[in-house]
Amino acid sequence: MKVLLIYPYASFKVMPPSAWMPLSLSYLAAPLLRAGHEVKIFDRYAAQFRAGQDKSAVDRAMLKALSEFRPDVVAFNTVSPLVFDLVECAALVRHVFNGPILAGGHHVTALPQATLNKIPQLDAVICGEGEYSLLHYIEGQNHHDIPGLWFRENGSIIGSPPVQIPALDQLPFPDFSLMDLGYYLNRSLDTIRHRYVSTISLLTSRGCVKKCEFCSESLTYGKGVRFHSPEYVAELVYRVYKDYGIEGIYFHDNDFLINRARTEKICDLMMKRGLHKQIIWGIQARAEHIELALVKRLKQAGCVLIEIGIESSSQAVLDAMHKDSTVEVNQRAIKVCQEGGMGIHSYMLTGVEGETQADLEQRLEWLKKVRPNSFSWSQLEIHPGTRLYERLRRGVFETMPWTRDAVRDYYYQQNLSAITAEDRAVWMRKHYEPYQRLIRRYNTIRTNRPRRLWSFFAMKAKEKLSRQGKK
Numbered sequence: 103m104k105v106l107l108i109y110p111y112a113s114f115k116v117m118p119p120s121a122w123m124p125l126s127l128s129y130l131a132a133p134l135l136r137a138g139h140e141v142k143i144f145d146r147y148a149a150q151f152r153a154g155q156d157k158s159a160v161d162r163a164m165l166k167a168l169s170e171f172r173p174d175v176v177a178f179n180t181v182s183p184l185v186f187d188l189v190e191c192a193a194l195v196r197h198v199f200n201g202p203i204l205a206g207g208h209h210v211t212a213l214p215q216a217t218l219n220k221i222p223q224l225d226a227v228i229c230g231e232g233e234y235s236l237l238h239y240i241e242g243q244n245h246h247d248i249p250g251l252w253f254r255e256n257g258s259i260i261g262s263p264p265v266q267i268p269a270l271d272q273l274p275f276p277d278f279s280l281m282d283l284g285y286y287l288n289r290s291l292d293t294i295r296h297r298y299v300s301t302i303s304l305l306t307s308r309g310c311v312k313k314c315e316f317c318s319e320s321l322t323y324g325k326g327v328r329f330h331s332p333e334y335v336a337e338l339v340y341r342v343y344k345d346y347g348i349e350g351i352y353f354h355d356n357d358f359l360i361n362r363a364r365t366e367k368i369c370d371l372m373m374k375r376g377l378h379k380q381i382i383w384g385i386q387a388r389a390e391h392i393e394l395a396l397v398k399r400l401k402q403a404g405c406v407l408i409e410i411g412i413e414s415s416s417q418a419v420l421d422a423m424h425k426d427s428t429v430e431v432n433q434r435a436i437k438v439c440q441e442g443g444m445g446i447h448s449y450m451l452t453g454v455e456g457e458t459q460a461d462l463e464q465r466l467e468w469l470k471k472v473r474p475n476s477f478s479w480s481q482l483e484i485h486p487g488t489r490l491y492e493r494l495r496r497g498v499f500e501t502m503p504w505t506r507d508a509v510r511d512y513y514y515q516q517n518l519s520a521i522t523a524e525d526r527a528v529w530m531r532k533h534y535e536p537y538q539r540l541i542r543r544y545n546t547i548r549t550n551r552p553r554r555l556w557s558f559f560a561m562k563a564k565e566k567l568s569r570q571g572k573k
């Protein structure tokens with residue numbers, strides 16, 4: 103069978119020179135290829151890097167890929183903020199394609215019935231981890247026996263709960279050769295913060311044991327955490343280094359340090375294979391698992407960055423989000439990383455319930471005081487499938503239209519803070535952005551060798567010239 107996997111378009115005014123790869127499609131493709139099927143990925147996100155903001159050019163390229171490849175099955179991945187793209191693409195594809203069209207990802211896992219109701223062109227959706235369910239679907243297994251599959255039957259929509267993949271090591275290595283490597287392997291400052299390197303992202307565990315109110319991680323991966331073995335991880339790192347000549351790896355695991363013995367073993371195996379001398383890497387971790395001895399071990403093994411979801415410098419806000427963390431623990435984690443010479447990035451959330459301008463000021467002051475190497479503030483988004491959605495927006499997505507404007511309005515209007523989005527934007531421009539730019543410049547110069555810095559500035563100059571040429 104031939105399967106075309108499609109990743110959604112995100113509509114950025116300025117595309118970054120590179121980005122974290124959409125790992126999910128590489129993972130989905132691997133078991134299909136192992137079973138002898140043919141797979142192609144059409145990545146609408148990467149395609150816009152080449153087509154610019156011309157969405158119709160991306161649509162045309164997608165339809166061209168469809169007519170050239172002539173798949174038996176088309177499958178989309180989607181997330182709630184981009185579900186309008188699934189709606190538009192499903193209509194475009196159905197116009198010229200008679201075979202089954204499927205969708206998977208966080209959004210359909212949260213709202214399988216609503217997805218099938220709203221998008222009549224879809225034949226089925228797959229909830230949870232899709233690797234084996236998609237394989238079973240294309241191999242013709244009875245729909246009733248496929249975990250996580252929702253479909254129409256006799257005028258109703260029926261489905262079954264997803265089942266976790268028990269032994270992750272049985273999954274084949276993700277296939278990156280299907281991705282647009284001409285885009286993703288470009289050097290970038292954004293994948294391993296401020297390091298101008300070419301990277302690939304990997305996922306070595308799935309799930310999280312915490313229950314932050316805004317987070318949808320456990321929705322797709324289910325309860326608890328499952329791991330790839332250290333041997334699997336070291337071999338995978340070695341292969342991607344050898345096959346793609348990358349300079350860095352970003353591990354997307356929610357908490358790379360949750361199992362300390364496993365983390366130490368991964369470090370040991372990477373050093374044993376000499377990988378610590380060839381590549382640098384970055385991880386995400388919970389603050390409470392950051393200890394000095396472990397930080398030193400990570401550093402020896404090539405890790406240069408730990409990213410923490412600190413979210414807020416107010417204990418009341420952390421408690422309200424059910425973050426199960428304290429300001430003190432977060433502060434200590436930053437200090438430990440500084441002592442161990444490890445780069446640290448702090449993710450912060452803004453737009454939380456009741457947020458005032460004084461809260462923004464206090465948070466920025468806190469960052470200036472504790473001085474993580476870098477930080478980012480993301481706008482809180484209330485996604486279907488989260489506990490926050492159930493508390494504040496239950497039923498909204500199910501009943502609203504899934505058009506581009508309606509979905510954008512939904513996300514735009516969900517500002518829960520006490521100041522308006524406009525006032526916050528003004529404050530951010532005046533106070534947050536200059537400080538963030540300053541830190542970014544400082545770290546870029548501090549952490550990159552002169553030759554690499556030179557190639558970064560040369561790339562920026564080229565970009566500027568090409569923009570001027572377009573004008």
Ligand code: SF4
Binds near residue numbers: 318
């Ligand atoms: S925000 Fe992080 S710690 Fe909280 S539930 Fe999500 S993945 Fe887990």
